[in-house]
Amino acid sequence: MKKSIVAAAVVLSIALWTVPADAGLGVKVRGGYTHIGYGDFNDYVEAANVSLAGIAEMEKIDWLPEVSAEFTFSVLPTFTAGVGIGYLKGTSKFSFGLGGDELSYEHSVRAVPLTATAYWEPPLVGLHPYVFGGVGMYHTKLFFSQAVTVGGDMASYEADLTKWGFGLHGGAGMRFEIVPTVGLDVGVYGRWASISGFEGTATNQDGDSYDAYLVRDTVEDPVSGEVDYYGPWPTGDSYDEGTVDLSGFTIFIGVTVGF
Numbered sequence: 001m002k003k004s005i006v007a008a009a010v011v012l013s014i015a016l017w018t019v020p021a022d023a024g025l026g027v028k029v030r031g032g033y034t035h036i037g038y039g040d041f042n043d044y045v046e047a048a049n050v051s052l053a054g055i056a057e058m059e060k061i062d063w064l065p066e067v068s069a070e071f072t073f074s075v076l077p078t079f080t081a082g083v084g085i086g087y088l089k090g091t092s093k094f095s096f097g098l099g100g101d102e103l104s105y106e107h108s109v110r111a112v113p114l115t116a117t118a119y120w121e122p123p124l125v126g127l128h129p130y131v132f133g134g135v136g137m138y139h140t141k142l143f144f145s146q147a148v149t150v151g152g153d154m155a156s157y158e159a160d161l162t163k164w165g166f167g168l169h170g171g172a173g174m175r176f177e178i179v180p181t182v183g184l185d186v187g188v189y190g191r192w193a194s195i196s197g198f199e200g201t202a203t204n205q206d207g208d209s210y211d212a213y214l215v216r217d218t219v220e221d222p223v224s225g226e227v228d229y230y231g232p233w234p235t236g237d238s239y240d241e242g243t244v245d246l247s248g249f250t251i252f253i254g255v256t257v258g259f
Contacts, residue, residue, distance in 0.1 A: 024073065024074040024258060025071070025072070025073050027069070028255070030255075032253060032254075033066070034064055034065070034066040034249070034250040035250075036090070038245050040243050040244070040245070042060045055098070056094065064088055064089060068084055069085060070082040072119070078120060078123055079118070082117045082119065083114075083115065084115050086111075086113045087112055089109065092107050093105070100151070101151070102148070102149045103149075107143065108142070111138050112138070112140075113136040114137045115134055116136070117132050119131070127174075128174060129173070130173055130175065131171070134169055134170070136166070136169060136193070138166070138193050138246065140163055141162045142159075142162070142244065144161075145159075155204070157204045160201060167193030167246065173186060173187020174186055180258075181257060181258040183256045184256075186253050187251075187252055189252070190247075191248060191249070194243055197213075197241065199211070200232070210234050210235075213235050216229070
């Protein structure tokens, strides 16, 4: 964890090392919709929906809203650097009942990227296209909740798992000048961020807590036998770890303000 915090601090300070004293400052605020792969979870959902055979349907986590804010500074007339923070979150909920038996399930993924980005804008008269690329440290948190009631007996758990992870991003956009210091941005960017090693705590229906890690494997369930599984599992058992793949693309719109 200490190494992750240090790495995040380095990401935030990379661009600051080269800023001249008279650099022009600005702020970028952007929002849009992001498509992520999240293969481990979405593959699990597809398999589960086949088993449910129309009785009910689990939701994938693929399109989710994302917002970000960034401080920028002009290093050269065509080159700008920035440091920023973002937020994206997706949730999948699922429930159904059959007779007196019930099942409810919820999973959410939340990521807070701390980013350092370089922008290059070619010197074109009347047009403001730009390309950019950078790095980020992603603080990612997973939440799981499940409750099963069979014959009046309920078994349930809730779990929070977290991990810092590294990512790369890049893309292109166009800025439309509203006034000399304010512009409207539209564009698209891609991201690579595949994060594993999630750990945390789970709590069952009796209030007992235990250390857990993220698993994507076929596990031996005490009630159902061998089942395809993605979620928290008690630390110490040797199952394959799960991965949160935030890689994908974002279509964004935003505002840039210069000072």
